[in-house]
Amino acid sequence: MLVSALCFSPSGDWLAVAGIGENQLHSTTGSEIRQLPLPDGAPGIVSVAFTSGGQKLSGLTFFK
Numbered sequence: 001m002l003v004s005a006l007c008f009s010p011s012g013d014w015l016a017v018a019g020i021g022e023n024q025l026h027s028t029t030g031s032e033i034r035q036l037p038l039p040d041g042a043p044g045i046v047s048v049a050f051t052s053g054g055q056k057l058s059g060l061t062f063f064k
């Protein structure tokens with residue numbers, strides 16, 4: 001995976017890893033990795049941010 005953005009959740013429990021063709025959410029304890037789908041037609045994410053409450057994650061996509 002070519003990583004384009006990283007972001008820790010406000011609580012520090014999760015690390016969002018965004019990149020070309022793939023996005024993941026890693027627990028900081030190492031116990032879980034979640035695959036996050038890309039929007040249709042988007043080859044990757046260039047920026048990610050959690051909401052202040054840490055319950056939602058947003059990303060800025062780029063298109064070819």
